[in-house]
Amino acid sequence: MNNNHVFLNSIAEVSDELFLELQQIARFREIEAGTQIVRLGEIPSKMYMLRSGVIRCYLSTESGKEFNKSFYLPISFVASLTALIKGTPSLFVFETITNCKLYEMDYRKFTILCGKNHKLNELYSKALEKVYMKYESRLVELISLNAKDRYLKLIGQIPEINDLIPQFHIASYLGITPVQLSRIRKKLGHN
Template identity: 60%
Template sequence: MHQNYEYLKKFADISEETFNEIAEITEFKRIEAGTQIVKLGEVPTKIYMLVSGFMRCYLTTESGKEYNKSFYLPISFIGSLTALLSNKPSMLVFEALSDCKLYEIDYKKFKGICERNIKLNTLHSKVLEYVYVKYEKRLIELMSLDATERYLALKKEIPDVDEKIPQYQIASYLGITAVQLSRIRKKIDSN
């Protein structure tokens, strides 16, 4: 049985037939590091399931400063949900930080199948709940933890984050400078 089918079954009891319906509107892609799957100002039409590599989601200010919102490791669901739902340009950029393998799904076709397939609609709801819980956890961390605690939480989530993601990207995610991150690392290493 396909490993992605088994993974999706963790969210909802979908049949092989339903999985095959999803597969028909899905395209497997390999992308190189630096590829943007959602660009700033683009009206997105796709959602993604990352199966290898790692990606980031970031916001760029008018002055050109980037702020990392999220990092994605396998297996993750990725998409500019607000832009998809509102059919408006994305304010976020989704970019590969390494070479990646992912499945690209046409969101409109997916929603069409959801309207007539209750099991797929349940899967969609469960995935959205999962994504929301992760988002809320991140928001709580930003509001309640100091920079060192946020870094330690990130290391717990991604143990080899320092090897996978450049220091300035990690610092941006934590809401600090690369110099501050360097100090935090030295302090942790000295304890």
């Protein structure tokens, strides 16, 4: 069985027939590091399944300051979800940190398929549940953990983070400065 099919089956049951239908509306792409797959203010039409590499999602202020909201590692779904659902401009930028391999899918074609196939609709629902739980967990971390504990939790989730993601992006994600992150790493012996 195809690895992508195995991944989808880990979320909800996807028959061979349904998997073939999904393949027909998906396109495999290789994207270079530093590419914005969703731009600020763009009305997106695509969703992605990341196979390899790292993507970040960030908010950019009028002054140009960036705040990382999330990191995506394989295998995960990537999309400016609110903008897709509402058909409105994205408030976030999605940018590849490393070279990435991903599957791109037209969101409208996907939702049409969902309307025709109960199992695909179940897969979509389960994937949305996972996204919601991830964001809820992130909110709890930001409210209840100090910077050192947020860093340790992040390392627990992504053990190789210091090799994959630049320190200034990690600091932004944690809501601290790179200098503060450097001090935390030094105290923990992570230098």
